[in-house]
Amino acid sequence: MWQGTGRVSEIRLGSGGKTELYITCPANLVPRAGQFVMALAADSLDEVIRTPIFTAEQTGRGFWAAPLNPVKWSPGTVLDLARPMGHGFELPSGIERLGLAAVGDTLARLMPLVHQVAPTRAALTLFSDLAIPALPAMVEISPLAWLKESLDWPDMLVLDIPLERLPELRSLLGLHDRSWLPCPAQVLLTTFMPCAGMAGCGACAVAGRRGWKLVCEDGPVFDLRTIRW
Numbered sequence: 001m002w003q004g005t006g007r008v009s010e011i012r013l014g015s016g017g018k019t020e021l022y023i024t025c026p027a028n029l030v031p032r033a034g035q036f037v038m039a040l041a042a043d044s045l046d047e048v049i050r051t052p053i054f055t056a057e058q059t060g061r062g063f064w065a066a067p068l069n070p071v072k073w074s075p076g077t078v079l080d081l082a083r084p085m086g087h088g089f090e091l092p093s094g095i096e097r098l099g100l101a102a103v104g105d106t107l108a109r110l111m112p113l114v115h116q117v118a119p120t121r122a123a124l125t126l127f128s129d130l131a132i133p134a135l136p137a138m139v140e141i142s143p144l145a146w147l148k149e150s151l152d153w154p155d156m157l158v159l160d161i162p163l164e165r166l167p168e169l170r171s172l173l174g175l176h177d178r179s180w181l182p183c184p185a186q187v188l189l190t191t192f193m194p195c196a197g198m199a200g201c202g203a204c205a206v207a208g209r210r211g212w213k214l215v216c217e218d219g220p221v222f223d224l225r226t227i228r229w
Contacts, residue, residue, distance in 0.1 A: 001084055003028075003029060003081060003083040004025065004026050004028070004080060004081055004185060005025070005042065005080060006023050006024060006025030006039070006062065006075065006080065007023070007041070007073060007076070007078050007079065008020050008021050008022070008023060008073045008074065008075050008077040008079065009023070009024045009062070009073060009076075011020035011074070011075060012064075013109060014056070014133060015106075015107060015108075015130065015131045015132060015133035016106070016108075016130055018067035018100065018105075018106060018108075019067060019068075019071045020056055020057075020065060020066070020067055020108065021064070021068065021071070021073060022062060022063070022064050022065075023039075023053070023062050023064075023079065023110035024061050024062040024081075025063075025080075026119045029081045029083065029084065030055065030058055030062065030063045030081070030084070030145045031053070031054065031055050031063070031084040031085075031088070031122075032055065032058075032084065032089075032112070033055060033088050033089045033109075033112035033113055033116065033218075034054075034086070034087070034088030034089040034109070034112075034186075034188055034220065034221040035054075035055070035084045035085060035086050035087070035088040036052040036053055036054050036084070036085055036220065037052070037053050037081050037082055037083070037084050037085065038050040038051065038052055038053075038081070038082040038085065038196045039051050039052075039053050039079045039080065039081050039082075039184060040079065040080045041072070041073060041077055041078070041080075042078040042080050043078060043107075047072070047200060049194055050082075050090060050191045050194075050196055051068060051072070052164045052193055052196070053065045053066070054066040054108070055067065055107045055109075055112055055140050056109065056112070057109050057111060057112065057115065058082070058112065058115075066106060066108035066109045067105075067106050067108055068107075069194045074139060077164045080194070084219070085196065085216065086215075086216065086219055086220050087113070087218070087220070087221050087222075088201050088216070088221055089112075089113060089158060089186055089188070089221050090156070090186070090221075091113065091116065091117070091156065092156065092184075094136055094219070095117070095120075095122050095155050095156060096121075096122050096123065096155055097122065097123045097124075097125075097153055097154045097155045097156075097179075098113070098117055098122055098123070098124045098125075098154055098155065098156055098158065098184075099124075099125050099127065099147075099150065099153065099154035099156070099157040099158070100114070100124065100126045100127065100128075100157075100158050100159075100160075101115060101126075101127040101128065101147055101157065101159045101160070101161075102124070102126070102127070102128040102130055102144075102146070102159075102160050102213065103159060103160060103161035103162070103165060103168075103169075103172065104160055104161060104162045104165070104190060104192055105130070105131055106160075107132070107133065107160075108124070108127055109123065109160050109188060109190075110158065110160050110188075111125070111133075113158060113226055114126070114135060114136065114139060114169070118136045118138060118139075118202075120145075120196055121142070123138070124138060124139050124140065125139070125140040125141075125142055125153070125154070126139055126140070126141050126142070127144050127146060127150070128141070128143075128144055129143055129144045132153060133205040137215040142171070147172065147173065148172065148173050148174030148175075149174075151173065151174075151181060151183065152182055152183075154183050155185055156183055156184050156185065157181065157184070157185040157186075157223075158184070158185070158186050158187075158188075158229050159185065159186070159187045159188065159191070160187075160188045160190070160192065161187060161188070161189065162165070162189070162190050163172055163189045163190065163191035163204070163206060163215065164177060164191070165200035166189065166206070166227075166229050167186075167229070169229045170229065180225075181224065183221075184219055184223070184225060185224040185225075186222065187221070187222050187224050187227070188219075188220050189206060189215050189219050189220050189221075189222065190215075190220065190223050191203075191215050192204065193215060194217040195216070196216050198215070202214070202215050203211065204226075206219070206222075206227055207227065207228040208227050208228065209225070209226055209228060212229065213226075
């Protein structure tokens, strides 16, 4: 399973005082937006569960990782890394209005999309009640409660939400049981993924429109129309 080695080379405080790690690694081990890599401290005898790491910001020699909870590693920690796993975000070409919504405890997993869209002329609105980091001036910030009043605005909506909060999504969007979003939507589901697709343990299962799906294999980014919510 292991494809290479990385190293924690720096630590910073992200938005909301959450710790983010910079991981130096080969380019082929950097997950793209929405994907993850499974990591294990190479010299640790205590770690038995691999940790999924998402990208918060890509750079030339590695990437800033979205906050890990709890933070277990310090600068100098050598990590065994798997190849990037899962389905990431797919933005349509020529998108003009993108809505981002962070329902969980961090904005970091959505930040690569901000950096991707920033050089274009697309309008971008971030819906969140979390502490906001420094963002490009083109990003509009709105409270999460305003999302249900803004569903007709975006060409695409992207959400980051913990799997256990998925039943709250219709209420958050102000939709009835049989109503649907007026725009395409992708959702990044975060949850415990102990086997990372190696054993099909089912711990990360989510109900799909056509049977059960696994977040680690079929996600973690889903077209919202393909899952039950």
